[in-house]
Amino acid sequence: MKKLTRRELAAGLAAVSVAQAQRKTNAEPLDDLERALKGVRDTGERLSDFDIPLSTEPAFQFRA
Amino acid sequence: MPEFTEDIFFATIGELSAKLRAREFSCVELTRAFCDRLEKLGPRYNALALSLREDAMRQARKVDDDLRRKRFRGPLQGIPCGAKDLLAVAGSVTTWGARPFAAQVFDYNATVVNRLQRARAILIGKLSMVELAGGGGYRYASASLQGPGLNPWDRTRWSGGSSSGSGSAVAAALVPFAIGSETWGSIVTPCAYCGVTGLRPTYGYVSRYGAMALSWTMDKLGPMCRSAEDCGLVLQAIAGGDSNDPGSAGRGFYYAPQYVKKLSDIRVGYAPEDFEELAYPAARPAFAKALEVVRGLGVQLKEIRLPELPYSMVAGTVVGTEGSAIFEPLIRDGRVDQLEDRKQIAGLKAGLEVKASSYLKAMRVRRRMQDEARRLFGEVDAMLAPSLFGIASKITQALDDPSQPRPKPKPRGNRDLNTMGNLAGLPELILPCGFAEGMPVAVSLVTRPFNENLILQIGNQFQNVTEFHRQRPKV
Numbered sequence: 051m052k053k054l055t056r057r058e059l060a061a062g063l064a065a066v067s068v069a070q071a072q073r074k075t076n077a078e079p080l081d082d083l084e085r086a087l088k089g090v091r092d093t094g095e096r097l098s099d100f101d102i103p104l105s106t107e108p109a110f111q112f113r114a
Numbered sequence: 115m116p117e118f119t120e121d122i123f124f125a126t127i128g129e130l131s132a133k134l135r136a137r138e139f140s141c142v143e144l145t146r147a148f149c150d151r152l153e154k155l156g157p158r159y160n161a162l163a164l165s166l167r168e169d170a171m172r173q174a175r176k177v178d179d180d181l182r183r184k185r186f187r188g189p190l191q192g193i194p195c196g197a198k199d200l201l202a203v204a205g206s207v208t209t210w211g212a213r214p215f216a217a218q219v220f221d222y223n224a225t226v227v228n229r230l231q232r233a234r235a236i237l238i239g240k241l242s243m244v245e246l247a248g249g250g251g252y253r254y255a256s257a258s259l260q261g262p263g264l265n266p267w268d269r270t271r272w273s274g275g276s277s278s279g280s281g282s283a284v285a286a287a288l289v290p291f292a293i294g295s296e297t298w299g300s301i302v303t304p305c306a307y308c309g310v311t312g313l314r315p316t317y318g319y320v321s322r323y324g325a326m327a328l329s330w331t332m333d334k335l336g337p338m339c340r341s342a343e344d345c346g347l348v349l350q351a352i353a354g355g356d357s358n359d360p361g362s363a364g365r366g367f368y369y370a371p372q373y374v375k376k377l378s379d380i381r382v383g384y385a386p387e388d389f390e391e392l393a394y395p396a397a398r399p400a401f402a403k404a405l406e407v408v409r410g411l412g413v414q415l416k417e418i419r420l421p422e423l424p425y426s427m428v429a430g431t432v433v434g435t436e437g438s439a440i441f442e443p444l445i446r447d448g449r450v451d452q453l454e455d456r457k458q459i460a461g462l463k464a465g466l467e468v469k470a471s472s473y474l475k476a477m478r479v480r481r482r483m484q485d486e487a488r489r490l491f492g493e494v495d496a497m498l499a500p501s502l503f504g505i506a507s508k509i510t511q512a513l514d515d516p517s518q519p520r521p522k523p524k525p526r527g528n529r530d531l532n533t534m535g536n537l538a539g540l541p542e543l544i545l546p547c548g549f550a551e552g553m554p555v556a557v558s559l560v561t562r563p564f565n566e567n568l569i570l571q572i573g574n575q576f577q578n579v580t581e582f583h584r585q586r587p588k589v
Contacts, residue, residue, distance in 0.1 A: 082456050082457050082459070082460035083459075083460040083463055083464060085460070086251075086457075086460040086461050086463070086464035087464045087467060089464065090434070090464050090465070090467050090468055090472075093427055093430065093431055093472065094468065094469055094471075094472040096424070096427060097424075097427065097428075097431065097472050097475040097476055097479070098471070098472070098475060100424060100475070100479060102475075102478050102479060102482060106478045106481050106482060107478065107481060108474050108477030108478050108480070108481060109331075109477050109478070109480040109481040109483075109484055109537075110331070110477070
């Protein structure tokens with residue numbers, strides 16, 4: 051087993067802490083993203099369950 | 115040099131116009147005074163995105179030339195104003211409130227900016243906003259390049275979004291009026307929270323050419339002012355057909371509320387529970403008083419409720435899908451991660467995953483809502499409801515925090531009136547109606563498309579017999 055110098059050990063520890071910090075900052079947006087994606091899926095399902103006559107066209111005009 | 119008192123800074127367009135014509139002060143003096151105030155106090159509320167002093171002073175000198183020659187060009191001539199920072203002003207930075215666009219410069223004016231110039235209004239500043247108008251949804255008031263919009267009535271509270279700077283600036287009399295935009299609540303919220311009178315016009319009345327797009331089928335631009343009359347005057351100047359805007363209705367607006375209908379012939383729909391159990395308890399006395407004032411105007415009040423439909427789900431799907439499609443390049447190249455608010459980043463990314471079938475289903479349900487709106491406005495001429503049930507939240511409070519005052523699940527009342535109005539392209543007038551815990555609250559009038567004069571007529575009468583719109587925060 052290779053013996054680490056103090057400099058190599060310090061560099062290794064620093065790299066680990068940077069990686070941990072990155073994981074931490076990325077983790078929160080991922081939670082938000084997961085929640086947002088779940089919202090998209092749930093909304094899609096609820097919309098699909100909503101009954102509407104076959105003849106109803108999408109609303110693309112907004113005239114009086 | 116005349117002394118510019120608070121009475122002048124808080125004057126309406128009509129009052130300022132009369133003083134300019136009477137040469138009580140020149141347009142250059144007035145513009146300089148407002149520029150000084152906006153630059154000094156704007157940062158206090160995080161309301162100022164960019165001062166346009168140099169151009170403004172140039173325009174003001176031209177107006178003074180006209181006034182000396184008695185060339186009167188209408189009520190906005192020489193009146194300073196501000197515009198939400200999503201409107202392009204040629205050669206000036208337009209940030210859309212978002213870091214990825216902090217250095218964005220257009221070489222053309224938004225149509226609404228040209229229309230203001232044609233009316234000889236003096237644009238003195240770009241006003242801050244929630245980043246990208248909050249299209250992905252956002253958790254904190256700080257979701258803005260300029261920081262959280264601070265409320266002039268209490269700087270620990272939010273000014274509302276997404277037209278945050280427009281709300282603060284009008285409330286603190288940093289400008290006599292401002293242009294805001296609404297896709298889903300972005301004029302109504304800052305007006306209600308800041309005690310400002312606002313008008314979200316019919317979809318298509320005001321061209322959006324040169325305005326940041328968030329939702330092609332829901333975006334509207336409108337005035338935020340000191341009174342209903344000012345809203346009418348500004349709408350008259352900025353409305354009109356524009357071949358550059360595919361959503362343009364191709365028609366102008368003539369402000370003539372006096373010719374609409376006798377008040378006694380106007381039927382106004384409402385739901386009592388909106389003013390009682392659905393409202394934040396401290397706001398109920400103000401809302402009850404507003405309802406009594408409207409009744410006292412002599413209109414016919416009629417209890418009526420919106421049909422139960424999934425308004426928020428449809429609006430969320432439409433805004434989310436269209437917004438993400440618009441900002442797809444920003445999302446794909448990763449610059450979206452530079453936005454302030456993580457919820458917004460996630461919302462924009464997730465919007466790209468909406469199925470086409472979901473979007474089209476939402477648009478088909480939206481058609482049903484439009485049909486229901488048409489039916490509703492066969493039974494009544496206008497609907498009345500609190501603009502928002504509560505007061506401005508603390509800026510540190512998460513906007514999706516369940517501890518915020520929220521309506522109980524039942525009864526439904528007409529809590530979806532704003533959302534339905536946005537989905538069906540209906541106009542909404544926001545009228546300050548008092549205070550709760552020292553913060554402004556407001557009621558809204560909604561009517562059928564292109565019927566702005568009717569709600570402006572009621573609004574004028576409401577403000578003739580009340581002083582809520584005249585209240586001033588300590589600036």
